[in-house]
């Protein structure tokens with residue numbers, strides 16, 4: 565039966581993938597039934613006194629999907645399109661991601677339907693602090709650890725940490741990850757998801773006897789994930805021919821100078837107008853003939869409508885849920901390697917896990933150590949999924965989900981959660 569949790573397209577997509585992967589490994593029926601729904605969904609009202617003196621009441625969600633493997637873990641999103649069903653789907657994806665990456669963490673997600681660009685800094689801080697207060701009985705270093713996602717950043721995490729710590733009476737740095745390094749953040753967290761995208765692309769190219777150096781790449785989205793993916797690909801000798809953001813796309817067949825573009829975006833906020841490239845549409849960026857396409861912006865951008873026009877040989881899902889179920893099936897059957905979100909963008913939660921561990925023991929690593937450990941996890945996870953897909957002759961999404969479910973199933977049965 566459909567309800568406000570299950571009704572959204574991303575939730576439906578996620579459940580379809582779960583059921584399909586369950587069939588591949590003959591998943592215990594009771595485990596499947598439990599994983600189809602989140603454990604807890606909390607919706608709160610967030611009154612904020614706006615700069616004009618009027619109170620505006622925002623709505624906030626936090627969905628805790630599963631905590632069999634450890635405390636709930638997942639980002640907080642501030643974006644106008646946030647709704648309960650989308651948050652619930654993203655929470656479920658976190659459960660599957662943490663299990664796949666062998667982390668001792670469960671899955672959660674939160675969000676507020678708001679455009680943070682329309683709020684002043686004071687309003688954003690008030691919103692964040694009040695939302696944290698409402699969530700505080702349910703979050704904590706041993707319970708549920710939020711992190712940045714679309715529309716939130718290290719400053720938002722710093723306000724959350726401060727509010728939670730004030731209420732606890734002492735500083736609890738482990739309550740959030742993705743915070744500034746000055747207050748317990750990890751070296752390398754900001755670039756982690758983008759680095760992870762490139763590490764799995766590197767491994768995928770190797771299966772096609774290619775190298776990242778010289779490979780062509782198109783990146784949709786130039787935010788926390790897309791920008792760092794482009795920076796790392798460029799640093800490793802990749803040719804990033806196209807990028808896009810909310811303002812539109814850019815193309816330069818010879819390769820965009822990414823450090824120049826980063827400087828341009830820091831000054832101008834968007835990629836539009838960058839001189840050394842021609843303007844193309846966001847849709848065109850997805851349909852270029854490149855070795856690697858990295859959708860790193862929104863969900864539902866590769867669909868049954870445009871999948872026949874996709875020419876990339878490898879798609880690395882930097883974003884959560886960018887490919888619909890139908891498009892994934894079509895592309896996989898056509899021989900396109902679609903590296904699913906729970907593997908491809910796992911670098912963020914891997915370094916979030918490193919950050920949480922560092923906070924718990926008050927001992928910090930340098931950036932090189934973080935990168936080396938991250939590369940090891942991403943390479944190892946890709947290899948595990950690739951081996952499963954080759955052995956069972958299934959696409960990478962099914963292989964990733966099945967690999968994740970095998971660990972979860974074992975843990976749930978051991979804990980007596982599924983009889």
Ligand code: NAD
Pocket residue numbers: 712713714715716757784785786787788789790808809810811846860861862863882883884885909910912913
């Ligand atoms: P962000 O807000 O930092 O960046 C989003 C980017 O997408 C911006 O450049 C924005 O301009 C662009 N964008 C928005 N609408 C667009 C459109 N219609 N076409 C093209 N570009 C558009 O967000 P982020 O943290 O980079 O997250 C992006 C995706 O990656 C989300 O799906 C998120 O859930 C996922 N993700 C993020 C992390 C992380 O560590 N930040 C980790 C895992 C997954």
